[in-house]
Amino acid sequence: MAEYSFFSLLKNAWNGNRDWKPAWSKAEPKTDYDVIIVGGGGHGLATAYYLAKEHGITNVAVLEKGWLGSGNIGRNTTIVRSNYLLPESIRFYDFSVKLWEELAHDLNYNVMFSQRGILNLAHSPAQADDYIRRGNAMLHGGGDAEWLTPGEIAKKVPGVDLSKSARFPVVGGLLQPRAGTARHDAVAWGYARGADRRGVDIVENCEVTGFLREGDRVVGVKSTRGEIRAKKIAVAVAGSTGRVMKLAGIDALPIESHVLQAFVTESLKPFVDTVVTFGGGHLYMSQSDKGSLVFGGDLDGYNSYAQRGNLPVVEEVMSEMVALFPGLARVRLLRSWGGVMDMSMDGSPIITTGPLPGMYLNSGWCYGGFKATPASGWTFAWTIAKDAPHAINAPFTLERFHRGALIDEKGQGATPKLH
Amino acid sequence: MLITCPYCGPRDLAEFSYQGDANRPRPDQHDTDQARWNAYVYDRSNPAGPHREYWQHAGGCRKHLLIVRSTLTHAIESVAFAGAQGATPRPARRSPKSRTKTGPAKGKKP
Amino acid sequence: MSPRRSTEGGRIDRGRTIRFSFDGKSYHGHPGDTLASALMANGMRLFGRSFKYHRPRGLLAAGVDEPNALVTVLKGTVREPNIAATQIEIHEGLTVESQNRFPSLDVDAGAVNQLAGGLLSAGFYYKTFMGPVVGPLRGTRFWMACEHFIRRAAGLGRAGRDADPDRYERMNAFCDVLVTGAGPAGLMAAKVAAEAGKRVILADLEPVPGGSAKWSGDTIDGLPAAAWAQRTIEALGAMDTVRLLPRTTVWGYYDGNTLAALERVTDHKPAPDKGEPRHRHWTIRAGAVVLATGAFERPLVFPGNDRPGVMLADAAVRLLREYGVVAGSRVALFANNDDAYRAAAALAEAGATIATIVDMRDTVSSAARALAERAGAEILAGHAVSGTKGGKALREIAVQRLREGEITGQPRRIAVDCLLMSGGWSPAIHLASQAGTAPRWDEALQAFLPPAPTQNWIGAGAFAGHFATAAALADGLAAGAKVAGGKPPRKSALPRVETLELDIAPAPVFAIRPSGKAGKAFVDFQHDVTAEDVRQAHREGFVSVEHLKRYTTLGMATDQGKTSNVPGLAIMAEARGITVPEVGTTRFRPPFTPVSLGALAAERYGELRPDRLTPMHDWHVESGATMYAAGLWYRPMVYGGRGETVEQAYVREAAATRAGVGIVDVSTLGKIMVQGPDAADFLDRVYTNKFSTLPVMKARYGLMLREDGLAYDDGTTWRLSQTDFLMTTTTANAGKVMQQLEYYLDIVWPDLKVALTSVSDEWAGAAIAGPHSRDVLAACVAGTAVDNDTLPFMGIVRGEIDGVPVMICRLSFSGERAYEVYCGAGHGLHVWEALMEAGKPFAIVPYGLEALGTLRIEKGHVTGAEIDGRTTGRDLYLDWMLSKKKPFAGSMMMDREGLCDDDRIRLVGIVALDDRPLGGGAHIVEHNDPAEIRDSIGHVTAGCYSPALGKYIALALVKGGKTRHGTRAFVSDPLRKRFGPVEIVSHHFYDPEGSRMHG
């Protein structure tokens, strides 16, 4: 398959764009693989790509029940960041940002990772201390962080309400310059193309309906396209984790599926040049290259697999948006949608061998899965290839909950809706 | 979403506070089985379909309700006061009109 | 040759003139005009520039589906971008500008993009701009440099940065029946339901209801359809069970038959009346919904179909019959169905010449032929328009023979200034799709019809694929009767309709595949997605409907694919050799049409959260306090106003308190009455320590854990009688604790007889602390002694201060002898002033949160900065509070190995050895190199200057905790550029024995 470049564009334009080939081939499933990855979302595709690239394991199938990237990889607000508090998180997400920085070249696919920074606005001295603790933790963990004064914020984000009379006046902001946004769908397509070029079978419209067992061991899957066996079965299905793991007889996990809504406005000329979060509530917003403001807030807060939310969260998010940017009251919401989040009990993910022999689980991404895609795929591939976690994902076990070794960024305990 | 509180009648979602999975009984206060406590705090059945769950009518009568609701469609199958032993959840009403016939006698749990 | 105003017809008032401005130029129109109709009447063709290629664009549609004519409405410096000109009612002073063009609409530099057309094909940006692998532009730099320019070229209108001065509001409504759409079907349904006694809301997005009745030309019950609609509306308006909502778009169908609607209250006026919101956000809880939202006409896809002057056939009819605007003088029609022939007849009647009717079908019905005859037009059956000419206005079309989907033969060139096109109709099923499942494809209509209802709605009229007026009325009648729950309707209730009988079913062809390089054929006009882009997506494997949409951006523009959806799918279906339904359709998402963010924020625009005030709030403000937003509460931070810095002020306040006496407002503390025979037992279960042993009129400090065993909240609980306890919580956690306690009582221990009531607001609280605190009380309290015997540490007495009953508890957060004085909140100010007066001889000072924090840091008391949801009781050295004699919430979970790890961060005190401040959030390291930012062993939770110690001190959570007492470490705060030596000490800095507070 040809490399993408400006010259290939030029050449194809000359030919009326009639010579382009499929970005990835539509594979027919074989009956046997070394590794099956259940879930053709960002994490599953990245895992397949790194299995092939880093470990030379190419006899791999990615099984996707619908169209590739139909889960959260195509429904998020495209933010990439590693502005975390706890050392385990900082190490993991910072590794992810490093992979992001090279991803377009690595994949020969422009995923449009744009390091426009993320700015967490703080609205009280106590909140500022809290953010400074986090910023300092990032710096001590090898990451990047800066503290901005209201004056510096005014320059960076014109239009934000910095008045002292604001209900929650801005006292400062924590900036992570290396954070930014990426084109979400392109990540799925880029990894799919990359994996396909290295020999991975990408099988769409193939829903896993059960697992093949030999004793305790999982040895394959039943699917809508027949039985497929493999030495190793990896599950990376995010919001569908509960459903898929039930097929393997795992009835309870420290995970709940919740709906999170996301929003875009109509397309505007450049309005904001960085990712901004509002500390007086729960809001994150940025502007896409097409000009839409892309934003979101809290979970709806109840278990759901429905990919649709309700009005209270819509109204809350809009209220916060216009509180932060009073000039946006006349800008219009174009579209809203819902994604299903695999909310874990401490807000951090699970990347592990097991829980059954022959099985590997990648889950619990809450609503931070998009930015984790490269590191998740990379460490999951390592874990599958070596049958043991890499140091970077070693803390993200399934047992940590019962053991009390929690990675609780928000300190909210086992309350998924609060993470 | 509209939830028909057995006392207050059909009310908007905004008045309610989700209190989570109702499928996991809290062990007795004197229970010393660590596994049971771990399961209670951390393990969730997370079904795709009917889900027994608690909601509090926090912006109303403040009672906790046991609701069976589909996580696939959000359709509510039944609502009852929580904690009432052996309570059969009552079928949800469709129409917000039915307020006048709503609810048991004051304070009596069904 | 250009569009013009007809001499008669339409609902505009030719007798009156309105002046408005577009791109700085003044125009006039008439009441009833939209911006689109008024500009057309002024001969205007060019309305906008397209997104990618900046192609000149005219009006395509006449309603909310308009993709091209987007403008920005200006009110002073306030901007409202991306509004369709068809949706703007003109009014005196209306000021509008075009967008996405530079320097002007007429001469747009961005049009240069058209030259690079082949390069800018679908998905081009994924394939380039990646930049060099090495060098200074490696990584993401090159892309970001390119992106800078791409972003400037992209985007439609410009948003304002100045605050919108208008107001927004919500309205909650309940009804038996919500009817969306006041066309013939909706009107009929509303009428039937209302006459059956139902409470009805009838919402229509247009300023004048009537839907297609306003321009169909049909006759209903002997009246022109528009007049029938008018009469029906008036009858409905006279009923007090009916609410009519014109200019109201129902845009969201949420769970539980909850619908969201946007009412544009004042957009059509020069200025709002007093108190009038610009937009009103309706949340409607409807027993049943009648969806009568009509349908959208579809364009045909052929080269040059975006030339200004090419428009939807029905849009031209609407312009003519609603606004008296004739879209062209020499007009052609290009269609795949009979229904569009009405447009030719209508325009011919208005004086336009119909140059030709180009019909894709080989055979045309006699009814259509009759219409063509009326229009005086020849029919070119089995032909297609294969190209158009003209720069910013259509001049000429090319027509060729169409054989089995292929263009053949020599083009015939026909001079026209307007081309009407029609690809049939797509029902507006958006709300039904939001509410439920996938729509179903109707082969005859070549359209997606609504899915089966999953909520309580019923469809009617064009929404349901019943396009003709008579069918719509019949649907409306049936729907109205069904939602009214009465008998099936009598046939005689149905109005008589006189209309032309035309077959609406279109030929299943939407796109003409051009021969050679005939130019771009647009599917999605606003996003510049061409038929060739769709075919390229197919070549590259983006064949599922979602991939098609995401790869080409088809249907993602502000019109959300209202016109482009079906033609796009049809092209993909043809490319794949499958049917349209096999390609699938995307799920429609809210909102149906764009909704202002202000409307959704509603009354919270300008006031995100309410202010929560203590009874003494005004006193604090008048006394010069700097107020601090703590959650929703406002609390005094320091009482400054003397030219002091914050540090000087709190040091003064704290020092004066330790030396004499200070007073602080503690009314914000959460307060919960815990009452009932089982109250003591209940408290034993939720607190880590025992309360059943607490004597009446005594208080005890209590700690609560979460179910997972981590520390949750702390506070004192006062036993006021055998069965009545007053629990206090931290200000921040008051609501959460209340909820947790209610959870326990409702679900876990429903048998306990305990009642909980939030009394946070019932009591005002003032804490007086310092060596003279007792003297102050002694000077003003009546009805009780306050000496050490009567009121020992943790004792409670009742008395009176200046005629007001008070309850006094001897508690200390500061480490000094201290008392909390509670009284009814309405008396709070009175008692506070009495205490200030009594304190005068002792130089009493009011102190704020900063001094409160200083006193507690000196004393080593924990608050939310330490109980941050990640710490255990042991981490905070509160082991002594964890009862071993009884189980309590969290007791079985707090001993898990991860929570007992030696490596956990635990509470210590630190003292700055360089006499500089220690800020909250600073980290602690063991090494002495400021340049080495690594190896944090913990962090500062809260720091202050301690007047008692004369040093900068802080509380910190540090690995190893106590074991580090007496050791040297370094504060590392690179974010604030602070590094320096500290000593780790006990967190009990001040009076560790507690002799001062017990004395």
Add this chain to the structure above:
Amino acid sequence: MVEPVSPLGAAWKPGAYPNTAGETGLVLSETRPGSIVQAAAWPGREKTLIDAIKSVTGLALADGAGAGQVDGAKAAFGFAPGKFLAIDQKEGLAAALGAVIDVDTGTVTDLSHGRTALRLAGPKADWVLAKFFALDFSQTTFPLGAGRATSHHDIFAQIQRSGAEQFDLYVFRSFARAFWTALCHASEETGYTVG
């Protein structure tokens, strides 16, 4: 006797505030009752409690969710299972109820200071209330005397219909000024009178 201070402070501005058309659609006022008391019955003891309320206030509450009664200076209504709010313009209701409701029947909690009583009266009262609360304010579903517990975002409110076009609201004192200000703001459209 020390007069309690209203939480409305400077936000209380008596006078007429007509709309553009010169109309005033409702009257807003603070009724400042001397007693606002919550009484709660243990399950099964509701009747006893209702009788006790009647013995003290003379108000006979019907046996149904949200049922209530208003009678001049006194009012009472149910707002939750077994829970009632009783209001008297005079002080001392908490003590009087406490004397007749024993610990085996239920509890009495004095909220006279903790809740602020606001009244909306006039033909536009329901229109203005509907801007805040997702309740059906029509007479048929919300009859005279009936009570409801509801909320507007952070502000919890108990509402009783005390007349054909009149509603009494009980809100948390600390929110009263903010809510009052919002009420006045929302009433500008219809015009209003304070007093």
